Amino acid sequence: MTGKAYLVGVGMTTFVKPETREWQYWDMAKEAGGAALADAGVGYDAVEQAAVGYCFQPSTAGQRAVYELGLTGIPVYNVNNNCATGATALMMARQFVEAGVNDCVLALGFEKMKRGALGGGSDGGDFATSPVARHYGVMAAAHGFERTPPTAQIFGNAAREHMERYGTTAEQLAAVGAKNHRHSAHNPYAQFRDVHTVADVLAATPVHRPLTKLQCSPTSDGAAAALVASERFVREHGLAERAVEIVAQAMTTDTEESFASGSCIDVVGKPMTRSAARQVFAAGGLGIEDVDVIELHDCFSVNELLTYEALGMCADGESGKLIAEGATTYGGRWVVNPSGGLISKGHPLGATGLAQAAELVWQLRGTAAERQVPDARVGLAHNIGLGGAAVVTLLRK
Numbered sequence: 001m002t003g004k005a006y007l008v009g010v011g012m013t014t015f016v017k018p019e020t021r022e023w024q025y026w027d028m029a030k031e032a033g034g035a036a037l038a039d040a041g042v043g044y045d046a047v048e049q050a051a052v053g054y055c056f057q058p059s060t061a062g063q064r065a066v067y068e069l070g071l072t073g074i075p076v077y078n079v080n081n082n083c084a085t086g087a088t089a090l091m092m093a094r095q096f097v098e099a100g101v102n103d104c105v106l107a108l109g110f111e112k113m114k115r116g117a118l119g120g121g122s123d124g125g126d127f128a129t130s131p132v133a134r135h136y137g138v139m140a141a142a143h144g145f146e147r148t149p150p151t152a153q154i155f156g157n158a159a160r161e162h163m164e165r166y167g168t169t170a171e172q173l174a175a176v177g178a179k180n181h182r183h184s185a186h187n188p189y190a191q192f193r194d195v196h197t198v199a200d201v202l203a204a205t206p207v208h209r210p211l212t213k214l215q216c217s218p219t220s221d222g223a224a225a226a227l228v229a230s231e232r233f234v235r236e237h238g239l240a241e242r243a244v245e246i247v248a249q250a251m252t253t254d255t256e257e258s259f260a261s262g263s264c265i266d267v268v269g270k271p272m273t274r275s276a277a278r279q280v281f282a283a284g285g286l287g288i289e290d291v292d293v294i295e296l297h298d299c300f301s302v303n304e305l306l307t308y309e310a311l312g313m314c315a316d317g318e319s320g321k322l323i324a325e326g327a328t329t330y331g332g333r334w335v336v337n338p339s340g341g342l343i344s345k346g347h348p349l350g351a352t353g354l355a356q357a358a359e360l361v362w363q364l365r366g367t368a369a370e371r372q373v374p375d376a377r378v379g380l381a382h383n384i385g386l387g388g389a390a391v392v393t394l395l396r397k
Helices: 025-040 061-066 085-098 133-143 150-166 170-184 198-203 231-236 256-260 270-284 301-310 319-324 341-345 349-365
Strands: 005-012 049-053 076-079 104-111 206-208 222-230 244-252 293-295 378-385 389-396
Touching (some): 005 025, 025 061, 025 104, 049 061, 049 085, 049 349, 076 085, 085 104, 085 222, 085 244, 085 349, 085 378, 085 389, 104 349, 133 150, 133 256, 150 206, 150 301, 170 198, 170 301, 170 319, 222 231, 222 349, 244 270, 244 349, 256 270, 270 301, 270 378, 293 349
Parallel strands (some): 049 076, 049 104
Antiparallel strands (some): 005 222, 005 244, 104 222, 244 389
């Protein structure tokens, strides 16, 4: 690697319930990509390559999407890494810039989804041929297989294990949902903006015990984008005041540790996250104690608790106590998911990781309005997908 990489422009659409807005994926991509370019104050002709992420659209949908921004003939890479797709596209863009291949690369992610719960893989196919068949096999061996949404089932079983092993309570799990719904009340891009109490979350429709509907991320339509640039580009375009440095970034996939224990806690990605976080902190010369604001992958409330532990915010088994003490909201040690997270902001798979990046850029610039984290200087994003991929990104203003 020959240089640093910076986020100089970000943008996103409002995330909405599928089939409630009349648009195509290229419309939302144009909106988010155009917003990122406008944020940086540059035209599409400055972009040298594009990494475009999605899970549910056909091959070369990335080209169809960026053609709405311009027909300049640049290389377009189509990215699919399940729920970690957005951060994977961002990682590709960063690598191109850090390696000196390009000075300006667009990372774009979008999804136009169907209503209802996700299937067992990004294609919703049968489990025998699913890329996550091995993961669900671990779950079935330990817990059986029930007639509830499969992704909720595997995370719900991870929650049960955490409760049995560490004494984590249903109220602590529900506190994650209540916190993130409370945070999203101030986010104009969020799919949901209603405030819910812990009692509301516990009383919501059960999905897979102990998880209720208000602890589960919804299916969503939406797009997000980020423009990644070199130091030279930042200097030549006068973007130093707006630029946010990508200090370090790492992606990990499953190892034997994910499957050896037979535990859903491990199979849903905690070991991957722990490994990626350690790599990022070592490369960046920072620790979790230096981080002010975090956007993490709360696809289900239990995954937020597991991620606290994997990032080193607390010891294994103490995440329930951390949320109960208010350590991860305004006035606490960290502010986690000021955007509302996946649970309340929404979760269009290809866009999620880039929406996290957009939120952190706004926080580190001090432009997040009512949800601003005071004096935020260092941010961390965590985006994970079963199958598996975990991406951790460390940002600094």
